[in-house]
Amino acid sequence: MKIAAAAYPLHWFENEAAYAAKITRWVEEAVGQGADLLVFPEYGAMELASLAGPSVCHDEEACLRAADAARGLADQVLGGLAAKHGVHILGASGPTYEGARPVNRAVFYGPDGILGHQDKQIMTRYEAEVIDVVPGGPLRLFDTTLGRIGIVICYDIEFPLLGRALAEAGAEILLAPSCTELLAGFTRVRVGAMARALENQCVSVQAPLVGRCDWCDLVDVTTGRAAIYGPPDHGWPATGILAETGLNQPGWAIAEVDLEQVRRSRENGGVLNFRDWKTQPDRLREGVRHVTLVRNPA
Numbered sequence: 001m002k003i004a005a006a007a008y009p010l011h012w013f014e015n016e017a018a019y020a021a022k023i024t025r026w027v028e029e030a031v032g033q034g035a036d037l038l039v040f041p042e043y044g045a046m047e048l049a050s051l052a053g054p055s056v057c058h059d060e061e062a063c064l065r066a067a068d069a070a071r072g073l074a075d076q077v078l079g080g081l082a083a084k085h086g087v088h089i090l091g092a093s094g095p096t097y098e099g100a101r102p103v104n105r106a107v108f109y110g111p112d113g114i115l116g117h118q119d120k121q122i123m124t125r126y127e128a129e130v131i132d133v134v135p136g137g138p139l140r141l142f143d144t145t146l147g148r149i150g151i152v153i154c155y156d157i158e159f160p161l162l163g164r165a166l167a168e169a170g171a172e173i174l175l176a177p178s179c180t181e182l183l184a185g186f187t188r189v190r191v192g193a194m195a196r197a198l199e200n201q202c203v204s205v206q207a208p209l210v211g212r213c214d215w216c217d218l219v220d221v222t223t224g225r226a227a228i229y230g231p232p233d234h235g236w237p238a239t240g241i242l243a244e245t246g247l248n249q250p251g252w253a254i255a256e257v258d259l260e261q262v263r264r265s266r267e268n269g270g271v272l273n274f275r276d277w278k279t280q281p282d283r284l285r286e287g288v289r290h291v292t293l294v295r296n297p298a
Contacts, residue, residue, distance in 0.1 A: 023081065056215075104123075154179060179209045227242075
């Protein structure tokens with residue numbers, strides 16, 4: 001299969017047709033290059049808030065609610081494109097209000113309709129302390145015709161136990177849509193995505209927002225590059241990078257992926273991180289009961 005990860009800029013839309021035209025153009029570009037699985041970024045759905053008009057500008061709460069109100073349009077457009085082209089699309093995540101405060105949700109579309117959604121599990125300080133976005137529902141594993149796919153949204157990919165739980169449940173691909181203001185934030189997500197590919201001997205996919213959004217303070221400046229990673233082992237690139245875009249350059253990173261190679265790596269790789277994960281508790285119990293401080297001789 002071919003996987004496409006978007007380095008995606010946000011735009012202001014005067015009407016629903018303008019949004020549909022942009023998304024259609026992006027999807028058709030990736031499909032034209034043979035993509036079977038397309039991944040859009042975290043908080044990419046915030047551009048839907050522009051449909052509410054200038055009254056939402058620089059009002060974070062108004063933007064959150066307006067983006068949520070336009071979710072049905074995203075479902076219509078992305079669901080229609082997935083069906084038309086026979087592809088799987090992880091839509092850009094955004095706020096969804098099911099209670100007093102929103103969760104950060106990404107909807108997964110397949111050729112036959114919506115497969116389900118994944119909510120972000122662990123909030124960044126900005127989400128928790130400034131805009132009051134809250135953790136959502138549990139981790140989900142999507143058993144698709146392409147393979148078993150897990151979704152770990154941005155900050156979530158930085159926590160190994162989340163990715164590990166999905167891998168142990170059968171995930172062969174981890175999708176990591178992201179939104180980071182600074183290069184340091186992008187690097188944290190990148191390092192997390194590469195580490196999850198290494199330790200789980202799987203594919204991970206990072207799709208970031210890039211560029212400026214002058215009217216929505218929540219996503220006013222974003223930094224990143226889209227990339228697809230694998231474990232740096234036999235049959236994979238030595239860097240672990242299958243494809244990537246330039247830094248802050250909008251477009252698709254596209255790579256061909258063979259999930260049989262994931263299975264071969266887990267069974268007979270140069271190292272067996274996936275298998276050997278379970279040895280860590282034993283080593284902690286048997287060999288490192290207490291960390292010993294060793295001082296240099298006086």
